Amino acid sequence: MAAPPPGSPLRAELGQATTALRQFRQVLTHVRAASPTALELRRNIGMVLLSEGEAAEAVDELRPLHDDLCVVYAPQHDETQEVAEVLARLRLTH
Secondary structure (H helix, E strand, O other): OOOOOOOOOOOOOOOOHHHHHHHHHHHHOOOOOOOHHHHHHHHHHHHHHHHOOOHHHHHHHHHHHHHHHHHHOOOOOHHHHHHHHHHHHHHHHO
16 A cells, blocks of 8 residues: 655655554545445554554554455555555564
8 A cells, every 4th residue: 555645745854754654544434444445544544653652553553454454455465565564564563
């Protein structure tokens, strides 16, 4: 899943992670849980949490996302594998 382009209102810039998380979560409330948009928003939320050092919260967001990606896209899909790799790295480091 691609990150929002530079200049996008949803792009998380240094020092704006809290704002980005709020915006992602606000948009997420308006889309279906398994829609491509919702999956991307959930991934973005997990990655922002991770970038802010909130590993436990990131795992709480990314683990159910991975489960949903397995159902929607299959375990072999690039996006599913990307989230699985992030979760594996987190298990190794925490």
